[in-house]
Amino acid sequence: METEKTGIIYCRVSSKDQVEGTSLGSQERFCKEYAERNGIRILKIYIELGESAKTANRTEFNKALAFCSDKKNNVTFFVVYKLDRFARNQEDHVMVRALLKKAGTDLRSVTETIDESPVGKAMEGMISVFAELDNNMRTERTKQGMLERLKQGFWNWQAPLGYYRPYKGSNIVPDPQKSGFIRLGFEEYSKGTYTYEKIALFLSDRGLRTKQNKNPSTALMQKILTNPIYYGYIDVWGGHKGAFEPIISENLFRKCQPDYMKSAHAAPRSANNPLFPLRKLVICDECGASLTGSTSRNRHGSKYPYYHHQHAGCKKTRSIPKESFEQQFVEYLDSISPGIKYEKLFKAIVLDEWQNGYKKIDNENAQIRRDITSLEAERQKVFDFHRAGKYTDDDLFEQKKLIEDRISQKHALIQDKRYEEFEMNEVLEYCFSYVRTSAKSWIEADYATKLSFQKLIFADSIKYDGEKFGTPDLRLLYTINQHSRADKSSLVAPRGIGPLLPG
Template sequence: MLTAALYIRVSTDKQEELSPDAQKRLLLDYAEKNNMLVSEEYVFIEGGISGKKADKRPKFQRMIGLAKSKDHPFNVILVWKYSRFARNQEESILYKSLLKRNNIDVISISEPLIDGPFGTLIERIIEWMDEYYSIRLSGEVMRGMSEKALRGGYMSVPPLGYASTTPGNPPVVVPEEAELVKTIFNKYVNEELAMFQIARQFNELGVKTRFGKPFQRRTIEYILQNPMYIGYVRWNRQHHSSHTIKSREDWIISKGTHEPIISDDVFNAAQERIKRVAKPLKSRPVTEYKHWLTGIIKCAYCNRALVAASSKNPNIFNFQCSSYAKGKCESNSVSSNILVPAIMEYLQNVINSGVVDYTVKTEDRQIDVSLLEQQLSKLEVKAERIKAAYINGIDTIEEYKMNKELISSERRFIEKQISDLKVDVKHDHKPEMLSRVKELYKILNDDSIDKIAKNKALSSVIERITYNKRESKVKVYFYYR
């Protein structure tokens, strides 16, 4: 008597086929009529799984693993149709050959084959037809989904800020999640924080994603680039198997019927900054700067950069407005022999007078406070739930006390953060600013310090320096962060 395994699969494409129970019943009947013994532990059933890729089918892989083992527990594998075993001819031949080496046959009970070469040919034709049907069906599904997407239909899980409704209807806005989305755009566009900084701030505040996980840089990037937030539907952006991004030409973006969360202006500003940060126009690494003033010195007339060019003397550089060569600004040239002493004199006057004008660059703490207050509101809901669980006899008194203490501890932590954020930070920074200017002056005067270190020191205190050739004058714009 042969020992048989049953492999039963129902596809994701819902084509007309037998249910798992019906397939199992027919396979067991076939085994009984053909004197085959079937053990329940060797009945492998997979539902809602495509047959295109064998490595995506766990029950199939387990069955093959047992078949390859030294004392394989069955001699034959029964399937309702060969398409249940595989829909990829290459994989079908590969796995059947592997099974053959272990003296295990694959039999389709609804597609009987004769022995010999002709039977093998018929089997290959059946496999080819199954693969062709799979490819054709996949194409039809893709075309149908593409057409739906072009009409503004919704086929994927909505992003943070939205929740699904009944099938076919547009998603609805989730107010508390929508506030998070608005905060992300505000921090990126208005506060000019980097994506990783936004993610880090959210994580420090205890804010989680919809799935209860910490925010990552890619989470922020996905939100900032998703046109869903301005009322559009985006589909076919990535390959499902590898999760790699497809070419933009393959994307489908169409007008939806859902409520936008972000204005077009804010969304477009975010896209512009993403492009600018990813590929800054004519940007160069600091290591390629010719002079430590590069990137800081600007034209007083048009605010464009003054570009350094080498002269015959390697220690002297000539600066000129980058717009002058394009005919967009007048000549604003100056030698480093003039520019550097003028800047050093400016710094010395600040130090001697003790008067420094500067702008304060700070983050919008009010937004962080509102996020923390939302977390407090959620804690109140949790507190009511654990209380109800105790009253209804679900939790013991010990469990209730433990959960209550955990919530109290979290509440104290959040309240402390709110208190810290509400502390008035508008005090006088001038003493510290003067100290920074003095340190900068020392660094710029030290010939042993290279241009890269000098440029970084300059950038940490000075936002920009402008030069006006008409007045032979420099102006330094200090900032405090």
């Protein structure tokens, strides 16, 4: 006896505008239709309202995972409309996928062909990587838009205490009820007789309240008195002059910053330094330590960025100039990039697998259309019975509605594959627009896109012996070029799939 297939549906939109639109309803409907086509009994439906896949605090998503992890629920499939609804980050995708697998639950996408076959798994990995790449590109575009507004003097975030935004999309203006308290706080603190704690009490006693209607804390006063926005300067992304009315003068602000000039130019250290995109990706083949990056100065004060690792005792420890190391990496990318014939081979196999799914869809559609024809004949009989006096008007209305509801349900089950075919070709072309010119794509990419692109190419770290890169663990797209040189059949399709190209 065949085991019953069960599942849960998870739908998500990432903005309030989408929540108010039809996106969630469409996702849920398509997921239900997918479940019905595939004989999956839905146990629960989880709807996430306006939370991004980048956010860890996805309430409904976490509930869905907990439900699947409880083995007594016996959930066979976790159904989503599209993989980017599931995760925007490949690490998260792999981790959550493993959690579901441990619970005996497989991931299924309505709009993407993924399953447990080798090509299905490869497709899932590729789509999850591109979801992350797409997200990074969206983030970069958003950042660029915000940067343009910053250059025009707009404050893009929540108005700080003492300012407010008169209407959505406007710049900030001084709050007539609170800006006076802020000015008084700077004036008193500049005298040198108050601590942050005492100035907070001083303003609280005179009536200053936060936006939550609470007394200002010591930490809040420190944040206010060290924030240059109050003299009209936006200290974000390089610093920009604000196009809004300042509450205090720059001179008053500086009187409250005894070490301001000294600290303003100190560059913060960051684990993600855009100057060194290859750090952590490349490791020493001798000791296994990850390469990092640093900047040194010569006696003339000029800066020199370089890659290195600091594993004590490693005989291959040395510093490599950033420019020459990254040029070597670019040449290495050129050497592993798939050629055009391997691109065609890969596309052929993936599209062949895609088409196999459509054959099943065609058969299902043909059966549904036969069912519709039968129901239409049944509806005609109802009219015939009514004309013959065998059915009353109420009988006619009731039977006609029942049959037409069934016909509508059948029509909803007919799958239009043209959109999906277009989408797959688009995915593949988008993918290979990067892959076929890997070196150029990497050079032109911003920092976040470089990191995502590196994940698309390499499944693990790359070893470096001080002179050249070792043989890495490459993603499927890049293994084509490597193995096909030795054996044309090295990219083997799953059972039932054959390349569409001759010879």
